[in-house]
Amino acid sequence: MKKSLSDRLFFGGFLISLVFIAVIYGIVSSWWGWFPAKQVGLAHRTLLDVSTNWRNDLGLEPTRHLVPPNETGEASPDRGYWLAPGAVQQPGYILIAGLSDDQETSVHVVRMFDATGEEVHRWPIKYANFDTEIRPQNVMLHGMEVFEDGSVVATFDTGQAIARVDACGETMWSVVGGFHHSITRSGDGGLWTWEGDDMVRLDEDTGEKTFTLSIVRDVVPANDGEQRAIFDIRTIEPDGPNDGLAYLYDPFHSNDVEMLRPEMADAFPMFEAGDLLFSLRELNLVAVVDPETGILRWWQHGPWLKQHDPDFHADGTITVFDNATGTDRSLIRRVDPKDGSMSVEFAGSEEVPFYTWRRGKHQYLPNGNILLTNAEHGRVLEVDPDGRVVWTRDMVWDSTNNLIITEARHIPENFFENGLPTCSVMADVQ
Numbered sequence: 001m002k003k004s005l006s007d008r009l010f011f012g013g014f015l016i017s018l019v020f021i022a023v024i025y026g027i028v029s030s031w032w033g034w035f036p037a038k039q040v041g042l043a044h045r046t047l048l049d050v051s052t053n054w055r056n057d058l059g060l061e062p063t064r065h066l067v068p069p070n071e072t073g074e075a076s077p078d079r080g081y082w083l084a085p086g087a088v089q090q091p092g093y094i095l096i097a098g099l100s101d102d103q104e105t106s107v108h109v110v111r112m113f114d115a116t117g118e119e120v121h122r123w124p125i126k127y128a129n130f131d132t133e134i135r136p137q138n139v140m141l142h143g144m145e146v147f148e149d150g151s152v153v154a155t156f157d158t159g160q161a162i163a164r165v166d167a168c169g170e171t172m173w174s175v176v177g178g179f180h181h182s183i184t185r186s187g188d189g190g191l192w193t194w195e196g197d198d199m200v201r202l203d204e205d206t207g208e209k210t211f212t213l214s215i216v217r218d219v220v221p222a223n224d225g226e227q228r229a230i231f232d233i234r235t236i237e238p239d240g241p242n243d244g245l246a247y248l249y250d251p252f253h254s255n256d257v258e259m260l261r262p263e264m265a266d267a268f269p270m271f272e273a274g275d276l277l278f279s280l281r282e283l284n285l286v287a288v289v290d291p292e293t294g295i296l297r298w299w300q301h302g303p304w305l306k307q308h309d310p311d312f313h314a315d316g317t318i319t320v321f322d323n324a325t326g327t328d329r330s331l332i333r334r335v336d337p338k339d340g341s342m343s344v345e346f347a348g349s350e351e352v353p354f355y356t357w358r359r360g361k362h363q364y365l366p367n368g369n370i371l372l373t374n375a376e377h378g379r380v381l382e383v384d385p386d387g388r389v390v391w392t393r394d395m396v397w398d399s400t401n402n403l404i405i406t407e408a409r410h411i412p413e414n415f416f417e418n419g420l421p422t423c424s425v426m427a428d429v430q
Helices: 005-032 037-057 215-219 262-267
Strands: 081-083 093-099 108-113 119-125 140-146 152-157 161-165 171-176 179-185 190-195 198-203 209-214 254-259 276-280 285-289 296-301 308-312 318-322 331-335 342-347 361-364 370-374 379-383 389-394 405-411
Touching (some): 093 140, 108 140, 119 152, 119 161, 152 179, 161 179, 209 215, 254 308, 370 405, 379 405
Parallel strands (some): 140 179, 179 254
Antiparallel strands (some): 108 119, 198 209, 308 318, 318 331, 361 370
């Protein structure tokens, strides 16, 4: 039976109304996080991830760990280690953490180089020995600390474990949780790191958790709620103004925590020994907190943007690795928490390109040089106080790609108590 014009118009109007309602609901649900906004977002992110990294997940090519050596993507065929003629470098050793260049031995590795640029030791890091739920090639070695006995401790991005291994890569202890990002030794037998959005202290000899300070449970509500506005930035009202606030996905992205050691405390009269310096990337926030009360002693949003790795210094200042995401030029900034004065200690230039839109570390050396980890271009460099390059090292994977570097660390020549670590039997194949 043939439909009348009015029937067809009604049906067409009905379809248009359904489409209009669907569009409006889609917009509102994305604003308010209603079903199925989170599910659609997760499915979209998963699809993009799988389409980009399927070769990595099948063990064919470590695409999750590869980066272009510079902003142009043009790779120099002779890149590798370069020492500037006549440059004065800090004596000692450089440890570099990341993906192994020998995948048949281990997926991840910490490598150590001497002052001539020669590799003198490597620690195979066997994630499968710590956690059987996540495939080793799908996690990224991130935080790393080294000990005088030749052992190292490591954490992993997108992984769950923290572990300490001996000079041969054999497990001394491991703990499964939500551990991630940086690790710092406290000098009193402790390790500070992140477990989710909790700052945790572990016993460095056993891995036992001895203290926890939660951003959400302890710091945000501290001081009778006066600190909420500092942290409750990336939030929404889920159903209405009387139902409280809900955090958006990854609202903080906590990435660094270190303790103010007693020997440095006199330089910071506004703080006390044991206070914790931490970084929340998504809030552009660097702060110092009293771990016993959760009350902030000092805090500042920016001018750093998506920053990493704030460090205490003996002169009473704090330096910050400012990724300056989206600007094509990362910086090392110094701030004095006493008066807020600030300076730029190092910035990339046309002669010395320096930019990593995420990740990155810095370390001031005894002679005033700075060790810089340019994570997203797979390069480590040392620069002098005038910004001149002392040496560079590209972690080369192939003719076009470098390996992401998550951590580089300088240690003095006499660091190890029994001489350089040695290992006659290498670790089992992953």
